[in-house]
Amino acid sequence: MTRPIDLDTQRFKEIVRGKVRDGLKKYITQGEILGRQGREVVSIPIPNLDIPRFRHGSKGSGGVGQGEGEAGQPVGQGGDQEGGLAQPGDQEGQHIREAELTLDELADMLGSELELPLITPKGDSTLKTKKLRYNSIRQTGPKSLRHFKRTYKRALRRLIATGGYDPLTPVVIPTHEDERFRSSSEVVLPHANAAVIYMMDVSGSMTDDQKQIVRTESFWIDTWLRSQYDGLQRRYIVHDAVAHEVDEDTFYRTRESGGTRISSAYTMAQKIIERDFPPADWNIYCFQFSDGDNWGEDNTLCMQKLQNDLIPVCNLFCYGQVESPYGTGDYLRELKKIVSRFENLILSEIKNREGIYESIKTFLGKGK
Amino acid sequence: MATSISTHRQLPAELREIQLRTEDYARSYGLDFYETIFEVLDLEELCMFAAYGGFPTRYPHWRFGAEYDELVKTHMYGLQRIYEMVINNDPCYAYLLNTNMMIDQKLVIAHVYGHCDFFKNNAFFSHTNRKMLNQMANHAARISRYIDRIGYEQVEQFIDACLSLEDLIDPHSVQIKRAPDISAMPHAALLRDEDFEYLATEGRFPSKGYMDQFINPPEVLEREAKERKDREVERVKKRSFPEQPQRDVLQFLLQHAPLRDWQHDVLSIIRDEAYYFAPQGQTKIMNEGWASYWHTFLMTRHGMNDSEVIDYADHHSGTVAMTPQRLNPYKVGIELFRNIEERWNNGQFGPEYDNCTDMKEKARWKKDVGLGRQKIFEVRRIHNDITFIDEFLTPEFCAQHKFFSFAYNPSADQYEIASREFDQIKQQLLTSLTNHGRPFIYVVDGNYRNRGELYLQHQYQGVELKSGHTQDTLVNLQKLWARPVHIETVVDDKPTVISYDGHSHQTKAMSAL
Numbered sequence: 001m002t003r004p005i006d007l008d009t010q011r012f013k014e015i016v017r018g019k020v021r022d023g024l025k026k027y028i029t030q031g032e033i034l035g036r037q038g039r040e041v042v043s044i045p046i047p048n049l050d051i052p053r054f055r056h057g058s059k060g061s062g063g064v065g066q067g068e069g070e071a072g073q074p075v076g077q078g079g080d081q082e083g084g085l086a087q088p089g090d091q092e093g094q095h096i097r098e099a100e101l102t103l104d105e106l107a108d109m110l111g112s113e114l115e116l117p118l119i120t121p122k123g124d125s126t127l128k129t130k131k132l133r134y135n136s137i138r139q140t141g142p143k144s145l146r147h148f149k150r151t152y153k154r155a156l157r158r159l160i161a162t163g164g165y166d167p168l169t170p171v172v173i174p175t176h177e178d179e180r181f182r183s184s185s186e187v188v189l190p191h192a193n194a195a196v197i198y199m200m201d202v203s204g205s206m207t208d209d210q211k212q213i214v215r216t217e218s219f220w221i222d223t224w225l226r227s228q229y230d231g232l233q234r235r236y237i238v239h240d241a242v243a244h245e246v247d248e249d250t251f252y253r254t255r256e257s258g259g260t261r262i263s264s265a266y267t268m269a270q271k272i273i274e275r276d277f278p279p280a281d282w283n284i285y286c287f288q289f290s291d292g293d294n295w296g297e298d299n300t301l302c303m304q305k306l307q308n309d310l311i312p313v314c315n316l317f318c319y320g321q322v323e324s325p326y327g328t329g330d331y332l333r334e335l336k337k338i339v340s341r342f343e344n345l346i347l348s349e350i351k352n353r354e355g356i357y358e359s360i361k362t363f364l365g366k367g368k
Numbered sequence: 369m370a371t372s373i374s375t376h377r378q379l380p381a382e383l384r385e386i387q388l389r390t391e392d393y394a395r396s397y398g399l400d401f402y403e404t405i406f407e408v409l410d411l412e413e414l415c416m417f418a419a420y421g422g423f424p425t426r427y428p429h430w431r432f433g434a435e436y437d438e439l440v441k442t443h444m445y446g447l448q449r450i451y452e453m454v455i456n457n458d459p460c461y462a463y464l465l466n467t468n469m470m471i472d473q474k475l476v477i478a479h480v481y482g483h484c485d486f487f488k489n490n491a492f493f494s495h496t497n498r499k500m501l502n503q504m505a506n507h508a509a510r511i512s513r514y515i516d517r518i519g520y521e522q523v524e525q526f527i528d529a530c531l532s533l534e535d536l537i538d539p540h541s542v543q544i545k546r547a548p549d550i551s552a553m554p555h556a557a558l559l560r561d562e563d564f565e566y567l568a569t570e571g572r573f574p575s576k577g578y579m580d581q582f583i584n585p586p587e588v589l590e591r592e593a594k595e596r597k598d599r600e601v602e603r604v605k606k607r608s609f610p611e612q613p614q615r616d617v618l619q620f621l622l623q624h625a626p627l628r629d630w631q632h633d634v635l636s637i638i639r640d641e642a643y644y645f646a647p648q649g650q651t652k653i654m655n656e657g658w659a660s661y662w663h664t665f666l667m668t669r670h671g672m673n674d675s676e677v678i679d680y681a682d683h684h685s686g687t688v689a690m691t692p693q694r695l696n697p698y699k700v701g702i703e704l705f706r707n708i709e710e711r712w713n714n715g716q717f718g719p720e721y722d723n724c725t726d727m728k729e730k731a732r733w734k735k736d737v738g739l740g741r742q743k744i745f746e747v748r749r750i751h752n753d754i755t756f757i758d759e760f761l762t763p764e765f766c767a768q769h770k771f772f773s774f775a776y777n778p779s780a781d782q783y784e785i786a787s788r789e790f791d792q793i794k795q796q797l798l799t800s801l802t803n804h805g806r807p808f809i810y811v812v813d814g815n816y817r818n819r820g821e822l823y824l825q826h827q828y829q830g831v832e833l834k835s836g837h838t839q840d841t842l843v844n845l846q847k848l849w850a851r852p853v854h855i856e857t858v859v860d861d862k863p864t865v866i867s868y869d870g871h872s873h874q875t876k877a878m879s880a881l
Contacts, residue, residue, distance in 0.1 A: 004425075005416040008433030011524075015430055021521070024528075027840075046441060048434050051531050052840030054807050054855075060831040062775035062786060063805075064797040066690050066699075074782045075774050 016047050024049055107227030110220060110360070118228065118367060132184040141181025150180040194229040194283040194315075195276070196222070197269050200251065201290035203240040203260040210322040214289040215252050217320065217356050221287060224364055229283065235272050239265040241295075245272065262294045262331065266305040279313035286310060286317045287363070292329035299334050311342050318346045318363045379406050383464070387477055393670050394481040398745060399662065401484035402498070403459040406477065408466050414450055415439040417463055421645070422455035423504045427511035427637070428520075429527055451683075452476040456487040456648070458498035471676040472683060478666040482659030485748075490654070492647040492752050495542040500644055507637045514630040526631055530638040532844035536617035536809050537639060539646040607818055613810035613825065618642070620811045625848050635848070649804055650752045657701015658748050660688060664702070695797075703769065708747060708760050709740035731764075754801045761797070763790040773797075799829075807833060809855070822849045826857035833857050842868040 155174035159165040236251035243264040348359040419436035454462040462480040575583040618639040715735030773796035775786040808827040816823035852869035863878035
């Protein structure tokens with residue numbers, strides 16, 4: 001049965017997606033709930049539409065709060081937030097919006113929010129794994145695998161059949177013959193492995209803000225790919241004029257100065273692939289983040305390496321350019337020249353934090 | 369349609385028994401409520417009812433869908449829980465969530481009886497429609513009919529425009545007569561015939577004939593009559609109306625805007641619903657405080673068994689928990705009611721107590737007068753949040769609960785703690801509660817510049833309007849009024865008029881006009 005509320009919800013979603021009532025688009029607010037996954041705080045967007053009303057602005061406003069603190073201590077951000085007493089809602093018992101989430105849930109949400117297609121892995125014919133599945137029943141087995149319900153059912157059946165069952169004192173004791181056990185059989189599953197190589201420019205022109213964007217974005221990419229593959233291996237490369245393979249932690253913390261030579265990172269990526277991930281068995285993903293600054297004469301070498309060595313072996317090669325106050329962003333232009341020739345080369349420009357979702361969608365929207 | 373509004377499921381026997389028991393206890397302590405009908409809903413149904421403001425049937429509109437979507441999502445990820453919903457209606461309808469633990473259901477049932485008592489007895493609810501369940505279904509049917517006739521998009525757009533103005537009502541108008549009403553003159557029956565002459569002239573105070581020349585001195589009457597006449601001449605010249613600035617902008621639009629039949633009806637529906645919901649906003653702290661007071665009282669005395677104490681304590685503390693630096697109406701309400709009860713039990717009121725300057729003695733003050741319970745019942749009858757805070761908030765209470773006031777600091781773009789002084793906290797709290805912290809907007813002239821333009825005035829009280837929203841609201845207002853619309857307000861500390869003529873906005877400083 002379709003309930004009226006479903007029609008309302010559907011209508012609302014159409015408005016948010018801009019399919020109908022285009023004029024309302026500017027009123028879309030990006031509410032969010034915060035999810036916590038280990039150390040990471042992730043935000044789950046909850047869009048809504050703001051109906052314009054005569055309202056007080058921030059200037060000159062205030063309110064009353066409860067808690068510790070000295071005069072002058074900040075209690076909240078200005079901007080859109082309404083000052084004053086907590087706005088009385090119609091519902092009861094509202095709590096802070098912060099949730100503990102599992103990675104699976106996150107990936108689900110990401111997938112449904114961004115409408116990401118499921119990935120069709122390559123290499124499924126070469127690697128297989130055997131797994132045990134408990135999918136049948138037998139009459140012998142260890143006690144730990146005893147199927148409780150079936151055992152008692154059989155016992156009950158036997159009791160009723162022999163007339164030993166008294167509904168007023170329903171005592172059912174299974175005998176050895178009643179016992180049933182779970183039994184396993186081997187199933188062969190195709191095993192898909194994926195390797196992700198992250199490359200980041202850590203030259204002086206990348207600021208902490210940009211690194212934060214890269215960090216958030218790569219977290220989401222990880223989450224999604226992890227949900228799509230049985231095993232996910234990650235490698236991290238940082239580079240300025242020379243490239244280094246580093247661990248995850250260093251990747252996000254390193255701060256170098258000096259010039260940029262992107263080709264050095266490509267060489268390193270190529271090395272890693274050759275060493276660890278034979279392309280025939282692995283789904284390889286490369287994500288490169290940079291502010292787009294590169295030494296001019298290096299560009300030719302980069303294009304060469306990219307076209308000959310990297311793109312052919314990767315499922316996807318994604319280049320994300322974060323906007324930086326210092327970077328010129330030339331490199332993106334170079335890549336744009338060749339992008340039409342490769343289906344698995346994807347470019348994205350990430351202007352600010354809000355651009356992250358859009359960029360993930362661009363990267364993973366092809367289902368590769 | 370009108371009859372099939374509720375799903376009317378039989379309450380499970382166990383809950384039914386709890387309900388009856390709680391109801392008996394509630395009555396025995398003096399709570400007084402309409403018949404209360406509980407229904408058990410699953411999560412999606414509960415979210416749907418919540419999105420509909422507690423009602424099973426509302427007119428089709430996307431904002432209910434938006435609300436529903438958010439509720440379901442936040443519920444699924446365990447971010448938020450709706451424990452209960454109850455609507456102000458006769459009979460009261462209350463909804464329970466089927467997955468709640470038994471102790472939650474008990475708590476909710478007790479809480480609901482607190483609300484029901486409040487709905488029935490608080491003065492600010494006395495004018496609300498107690499058959500709102502039917503009325504809402506009726507509204508839904510009417511709007512659905514217009515949708516069939518006019519088209520979904522058109523009706524929806526018009527509703528959107530109306531919602532933009534939804535809160536421009538006069539919540540006190542149901543209790544106050546704004547216009548003089550001659551038939552209500554007191555003691556009219558005692559007067560002699562010649563005394564009725566002055567009923568013809570306004571501005572007279574009622575008086576016995578022999579006192580009349582003192583109470584209504586002829587020269588004053590004459591002066592006032594002249595002033596009135598001048599004003600009248602002026603008014604006729606300007607052809608402006610209404611006579612007095614009118615706060616119920618929606619009513620003004622209903623009376624004077626060039627609306628089609630269906631538009632008129634839709635706007636009146638929006639207005640009716642706004643008036644129905646207004647008292648709930650006016651009494652949020654009291655209503656939740658009262659219900660929480662009673663659920664604690666009933667639960668701790670009669671409600672639970674030993675195994676449920678921990679869960680009860682957990683859920684109760686969740687309800688009244690302070691989120692850091694935000695006021696929780698449940699918490700403020702219940703504490704203030706308890707505080708009042710304690711003060712009136714111990715005789716901590718009246719001039720003797722107020723004039724006592726010895727703080728130590730004040731803190732120790734204990735006279736066994738035992739008027740507490742009686743007092744809080746009186747308070748729940750006659751107060752709303754503003755008068756409740758104004759009358760009963762004490763410096764001791766503020767200090768004990770660590771209240772502070774905060775203010776916006778434009779240079780840092782953030783809110784900062786401004787003060788811990790009682791006077792400032794109280795003043796700030798009252799300001800936030802006044803009209804929900806929303807601006808006061810009046811219709812000043814419906815024939816501005818003698819061109820049929822609409823002129824609104826924002827009563828500036830130190831906080832300016834949010835600029836983008838103001839312009840967009842004017843656009844929606846213009847859709848209803850059809851002629852140019854203006855609002856007088858203050859922008860960057862200067863009196864300013866913002867206008868919209870159907871094509872573009874204009875912002876003019878007042879001095880330039």
